[in-house]
Amino acid sequence: MSIEIPRDKWPGAVRTVTLGATAEQGGTRAKVVSIGGEQTLPFLQFEKETPHRPVIALEMTASRPGDWSQVLQDAWGDVLDDPARWAQTCEASGADLILLRFGLNDADGKPVTPDFAVHTVQTVLQATGLPLVVLGPGQADIDNEILVPTADATQGERLVLGRCEDSNYRTIVAAAMANDHLVLGRTPMDVNLAKQLNILMTDMGLPLERIIMDPTTGALGYGIEYGYSVMERLRLAALQGDAMTQLPLMVDPGFEAWKTKESKVGEGVPDAWGDWAERGVHWETLTAVTLIEAGADVVVLRHPDSLTRVKESIDELMTAESV
Amino acid sequence: MALSGIQIYKMLPQTNCKECGFPTCLAFSMKLAAKQVELDDCPYVTEESKQKLAQSAAPPIRLVTLKAKDHEVAVGNEVVLFRHEKKFFNRPGVLIRVLDTDEHEAITKKVEAANAYSVDYVGLELKLDGFAVQASSGDATTFAAAIETVRKASGLPLILVSDDPALIEAGLRALDGEKPLILGANAANWEAMAALAKRAETALGVAAGSLEALAELTQKIQGEGVEDLVLHPTARAMGTSLALQTQIRRLALKNFRPLGYPTIAFAGDGGNPAKEAVLAAHAVCKYAGLVVLDTFSPELVYPILVLRENIFTDPQKPIQVLPAVYEINNPKPSDPVLVTTNFSITYFSVANEVEGSGLPAWLVVADAEGMSVLTAWAAGKFDAERIAKAVKQFGVDAKVDKKVIVLPGHVAVLSGELEEELPGWEIKVGPREAVDLPAYMKSVLI
Numbered sequence: 001m002s003i004e005i006p007r008d009k010w011p012g013a014v015r016t017v018t019l020g021a022t023a024e025q026g027g028t029r030a031k032v033v034s035i036g037g038e039q040t041l042p043f044l045q046f047e048k049e050t051p052h053r054p055v056i057a058l059e060m061t062a063s064r065p066g067d068w069s070q071v072l073q074d075a076w077g078d079v080l081d082d083p084a085r086w087a088q089t090c091e092a093s094g095a096d097l098i099l100l101r102f103g104l105n106d107a108d109g110k111p112v113t114p115d116f117a118v119h120t121v122q123t124v125l126q127a128t129g130l131p132l133v134v135l136g137p138g139q140a141d142i143d144n145e146i147l148v149p150t151a152d153a154t155q156g157e158r159l160v161l162g163r164c165e166d167s168n169y170r171t172i173v174a175a176a177m178a179n180d181h182l183v184l185g186r187t188p189m190d191v192n193l194a195k196q197l198n199i200l201m202t203d204m205g206l207p208l209e210r211i212i213m214d215p216t217t218g219a220l221g222y223g224i225e226y227g228y229s230v231m232e233r234l235r236l237a238a239l240q241g242d243a244m245t246q247l248p249l250m251v252d253p254g255f256e257a258w259k260t261k262e263s264k265v266g267e268g269v270p271d272a273w274g275d276w277a278e279r280g281v282h283w284e285t286l287t288a289v290t291l292i293e294a295g296a297d298v299v300v301l302r303h304p305d306s307l308t309r310v311k312e313s314i315d316e317l318m319t320a321e322s323v
Numbered sequence: 324m325a326l327s328g329i330q331i332y333k334m335l336p337q338t339n340c341k342e343c344g345f346p347t348c349l350a351f352s353m354k355l356a357a358k359q360v361e362l363d364d365c366p367y368v369t370e371e372s373k374q375k376l377a378q379s380a381a382p383p384i385r386l387v388t389l390k391a392k393d394h395e396v397a398v399g400n401e402v403v404l405f406r407h408e409k410k411f412f413n414r415p416g417v418l419i420r421v422l423d424t425d426e427h428e429a430i431t432k433k434v435e436a437a438n439a440y441s442v443d444y445v446g447l448e449l450k451l452d453g454f455a456v457q458a459s460s461g462d463a464t465t466f467a468a469a470i471e472t473v474r475k476a477s478g479l480p481l482i483l484v485s486d487d488p489a490l491i492e493a494g495l496r497a498l499d500g501e502k503p504l505i506l507g508a509n510a511a512n513w514e515a516m517a518a519l520a521k522r523a524e525t526a527l528g529v530a531a532g533s534l535e536a537l538a539e540l541t542q543k544i545q546g547e548g549v550e551d552l553v554l555h556p557t558a559r560a561m562g563t564s565l566a567l568q569t570q571i572r573r574l575a576l577k578n579f580r581p582l583g584y585p586t587i588a589f590a591g592d593g594g595n596p597a598k599e600a601v602l603a604a605h606a607v608c609k610y611a612g613l614v615v616l617d618t619f620s621p622e623l624v625y626p627i628l629v630l631r632e633n634i635f636t637d638p639q640k641p642i643q644v645l646p647a648v649y650e651i652n653n654p655k656p657s658d659p660v661l662v663t664t665n666f667s668i669t670y671f672s673v674a675n676e677v678e679g680s681g682l683p684a685w686l687v688v689a690d691a692e693g694m695s696v697l698t699a700w701a702a703g704k705f706d707a708e709r710i711a712k713a714v715k716q717f718g719v720d721a722k723v724d725k726k727v728i729v730l731p732g733h734v735a736v737l738s739g740e741l742e743e744e745l746p747g748w749e750i751k752v753g754p755r756e757a758v759d760l761p762a763y764m765k766s767v768l769i
Contacts, residue, residue, distance in 0.1 A: 001539045001581075006573045046566050188701045220626055221444065222668055223695055225633040228608075229407040236405075261672070261758050262626075268679065272442035274622025278596075282626045285597070286604045290630060293565075293608045305597075313601045316561035 007047050012241035014038045014297075015208055016052065017248050019097060019160060019182060020131025026156035026180065030129025033096055035212075035297040036248035041235060042295050045320035053318050054292050055096035056307055057133055057300045059254050060086045062100060062120045063107035069264045071280045072302055081107070083120055084127035091128045093304045094311060099133040100124055102146060112137070117146035118153045125154065133160040133184065133250075133300075140168035151175035160184050160212060166197050173204050184250060186214040189223075189230050191237065195244040202244075212298070213247045219256035220287045227251065228294045235295035249295055253287035254302035285309045292317070326379045328353040334372035335365060342366050383575045385584050387526045387551045387612070389416070389453065389480035390502040396452040396480050398553075398612035399585035404572055410637040415606065416452035416613045417627060418482060420591055422459040423469035430469060431476050437619040438477035442628065445642060445671040449628040451479070455506070455615045456494070458485035463493035470497040482506055482528075482587075482615070488515035495523050504528055504553055504613070506587070513540055517547040526551035528587060532558070534570055538581035545581075553613065554586045561605050564588070568610040585612025596623050603627045607634055641693035642667035648717040649674065654683035656724040659768045661753065661760075662710055663731060664691035664699050672757035680761035682769070685722060689713035696731045707740035714745060729753040729768070 016037040021027025037051035064080045065072075079086040083100075090098050106116045121134055134150055136143030147161050148171060162184030164172050169185065176183045185201060187193040194215050202208060215234060217227025237245040257263055263283045266276035273279055284306040288299040292314065301307050332352035343364040345351040354360040355376075362368060362376055386400040396416040403409045419437045421430045434454060442449050454473050458466040466485065473481065474497070481503040483494040491505050507528030508516040520527035527549050531537040534556075541552050554571060558564040568586060575583040588606035593599040596618045606614045607630050616623070636642060646665045651674060663673045665688045677684050689709050691699035699705035714720070714728070726748040730738055732755035741750050754763045 001535050001542075003534050003538060003574065003579075005534070005570050006577060043562050043565050044569060045562065046570070188697055190701070193701075218668075218695075221629040221633065222672070223633075223698075224630070225406070225636055225638070226698070228634070229405070229638055232405050233407055259756055259758065261675075264758055270442065272440065272621050273625055274620055276622075278620075279622035279625065281597075282600050282622060286600060286626050286630055289601050289604050290608055290634075293605065309597050309601060312598070313561060313605075317565065319560040319562040320566060321558070321560060321563045 005046065008040065008044075008239075009047075010039060010239035010241075012239045012243075012246060014235075014238050014248060015246050017182065017209055017212060019133075019158060021156055021158040021180070025158075027158055028125060029131055029157065031131075032158070033131050038235070038295075039239070041239070042293060043317045043320075050318060052297070054297050054299065054314055056094075056310055056314075057097035057099040057250075057298055058090040058093065058095035058304070058307060059099045059101060059300050059302050060090060060124075062102045062112070062117070063105070065103070068302070069258050069280060070266065071263065071277045072258060074277075075303055075305070084123050087124045087127040091130050093307055095130060095307060097133060097298065098124065098128060098130050099135065099300050101135045102137050104137045104139065104142065112142065112146055114146055114149040118149050121150050121154060121159075125157065131158065131160075133162065135162050135184070138163070143168065144171040147172055148175045151179045151181055154181070155179040158182060162186065163214060164197065164201060166193070166200065169197065169201055170204065173201050173206050176210065177204070177206055182210045182212060184212050184214055186216060189216045189226050191230060191233050191245070194230075194234060195242070198244045198247065208243070208247060211247050212250045214250050214252070217251045217253070217256060217287075217291055219253065219260050220283055220290070221262065222256070222260055224287060224290060228290060231291065231294040231296065248297035250298035250300070251291050251296050252300045253284055253291055254300050254306070257284040257287045258302050281305045281309070289313050326356065326376070328356040331355050331376065334368070334375060336367045336369075338367065340367065383578055383583050384572075385551065386413070387504075387553055387585050388502070389482070389504050389526060391453070391478055391480045392501065394453070394479050401572070401610075402576070404569075404576065406634060407638050410639070411635045413612070414631050414635045415611050416480075417603070417624070417631065418453045418455050418613065418615050419451060419619050420455040420457055420484070420589070420615050420617050421469065421473060422457050423466045424459045425469075427469070427472045430472050433619050434473050434476035437624075438479060440619075440621065440624060442621070442625050444629055444632060445667045447632065449625075449632060451624065451628075453477075453480035453482070455482035455484050458483075458487065458490045458494070461487070461490070463490050466490050467493045467497040470494050474498070482613070486512055488512055488519055491516065491519055495519065495525070502526070506530070506553070507555060508540060508544060510536065510540065513544055514547070517544045517549050520549045521547060526553055528553045528555050530555040530557050532556070534567065534574070534582065537571075538579075541581045541584065552584045554582065554584050556586060559592075561602070565605070565609055572610045586610060587613040587615065589615045591615060591617025596620065599623065600627065604630055607631050643693040644670045644688060646688050646690040646713060648719055648722070649686040649688060651677045651686055652681060652683040654685050656722060658683045658685060658723070659725070659764070660685045660687055660714075660719055660723060660728045662687045662689060662713070662728060664689060664694060664696055664705050666691065666693050666695045666699070669695045669757075673760065676757045676760040677764070680764055682761070682764050684764070685719065687713050687717060687719060687728075696733050700734050700737075705734065707737045707744045710737070710741055711744035727751060727768070731755065
């Protein structure tokens with residue numbers, strides 16, 4: 001029997017976005033990472049080849065994270081106190097990107113300063129050849145205060161700066177435009193809000209090739225289905241030709257999964273939850289793989305074992321044997 | 324493919340006899356197309372039309388049920404590719420595989436533990452659905468003995484796994500009239516397997532590596548009178564299985580009947596629990612009707628059952644709890660008032676933390692249309708006005724004498740407005756995440 005396989009032919013495609021710049025390109029990265037470019041739904045290679053595999057960013061913080069699960073602290077050990085070694089360990093673990101997150105305070109418990117931020121970013125850039133994503137603490141005034149000098153001090157590196165939100169994007173976008181960086185725009189689980197922020201940012205003159213979207217997701221058990229469906233709908237809209245959705249998607253399963261009780265807490269929980277450390281890694285891994293199935297181009301992870309597992313899954317998803 | 328009202332009308336008597344309760348045959352056809360009435364309401368429809376209409380009304384993916392004495396699991400009946408288009412209807416069955424070559428003591432231990440497994444998730448009790456028993460020994464007596472051992476430890480539905488019809492026959496005899504899934508038929512054994520499935524009235528799994536081979540087999544088997552089939556696309560890599568599962572779902576939704584059946588995936592083939600968890604998640608998201616694990620461990624099963632619950636939640640109906648004031652740990656009038664939304668995941672995260680802390684509190688659940696704190700706030704469904712309305716509506720004023728109300732940290736921005744809406748109350752800003760509530764309550768509220 002011969003079967004005619006239904007193949008979707010989409011008019012639109014996701015834009016390709018390149019993170020990082022080598023010395024030739026005006027930066028200092030050993031390699032650059034390109035994401036996006038999809039012309040089909042995730043991994044449907046019988047329709048079109050997947051041009052760039054989804055990549056994994058490992059998250060590190062500028063100073064020892066006070067609120068990370070003990071499971072994560074045990075996994076990383078004393079590199080948590082040393083941004084340079086932490087970044088090197090991330091690279092050695094197989095990360096494609098490094099995401100550096102600033103909290104409100106530095107290692108001594110004092111409020112973060114622009115100098116501290118610039119110094120830490122430069123330390124990480126010197127320690128690793130991977131492209132870098134830099135996130136402020138998520139408080140508009142402080143984000144702007146540290147991201148602007150960071151952008152100036154690293155001109156040409158094509159960092160990803162974030163996160164831009166509808167209430168605070170102008171300063172970050174201007175700093176990125178002036179210094180050849182990219183931005184990460186975040187909107188709360190809604191297709192139209194995601195489009196609207198992209199319109200606002202491109203209205204300032206920022207090219208679409210310099211934007212990555214974070215549509216926000218929930219962890220497994222904590223609203224992942226909302227993030228999952230919003231991502232599927234964004235990707236469908238992009239393929240149907242809606243220009244303001246044709247951007248790669250970056251989500252944060254590491255952050256989301258490790259703040260859940262399942263991952264964070266080891267005592268006083270039901271026996272039916274099983275082994276704590278393994279449960280935490282499953283929680284992060286399954287959150288990430290599920291979101292990759294929905295179209296994620298970048299997943300940010302925290303545990304090195306999750307990275308190994310998610311990477312192997314991406315290898316397999318990229319494999320298309322003929323049948 | 325579902326027929327339109329006009330297409331149905333052409334198959335009706337067109338006499339406008341009104342005995343169906345509608346003024347015209349056309350009106351009745353429209354109701355039929357919308358699935359609001361039954362064809363049986365028409366006393367004069369011909370047998371031929373009945374058959375045609377029944378065929379067109381059949382779901383694109385057949386509902387297949389595995390039955391044990393007191394339990395059953397039904398899979399299939401899906402109608403969309405993406406959950407946001409409507410919803411996914413039947414949660415895939417998650418079963419645990421045992422081999423008949425395993426020690427019987429080990430089988431009993433594993434099956435008893437998996438059978439008893441139950442975990443609470445936002446007030447729902449999540450459980451496993453059954454067991455697959457595989458005839459690795461190649462020996463009928465050994466296989467039957469293993470099935471009996473499983474049956475003694477659990478009453479849940481079974482899958483019998485063997486390519487050898489003689490072994491399956493022995494397995495069926497050990498089950499005394501139950502309707503397990505037989506797995507199954509392939510290009511070499513399909514005639515004998517179809518005969519067994521027909522006689523025992525069980526569902527039959529069909530294995531092949533390509534769509535063409537699967538479709539050819541299902542047609543032949545259907546020709547033998549076996550209707551309840553399960554497809555087993557034997558792909559290894561996730562990319563290949565994604566392609567096959569997507570193609571099967573797409574073809575089935577286009578009413579390509581030879582592939583209009585639920586599918587089965589063996590996540591245990593991953594070889595280790597880490598891989599197994601990923602393969603199971605992949606199968607749950609991308610269209611499997613039955614997912615078989617080799618490992619039973621709570622830390623593996625719990626996230627998979629939660630993922631299944633999440634993906635199969637109706638996107639139009641978030642799971643909600645009733646807006647009200649909930650009393651946690653027997654609060655007194657001097658205890659604090661906490662506020663959150665009526666999204667079930669939000670409510671249970673908060674309620675569980677407060678309960679776990681042992682500290683008494685009044686938990687006001689405002690009607691935020693079933694959204695979480697941040698989402699509801701962004702959508703304008705969780706603002707000072709709504710919170711104040713809930714506090715007034717539930718008579719919280721009369722329940723407490725210390726008027727302290729704690730807002731979720733994510734909506735700290737509402738505290739000023741809430742002060743205006745609730746004069747006489749002290750507004751405090753709590754932590755952003757529920758998991759940090761006990762520490763906050765101990766340090767700030769006492």
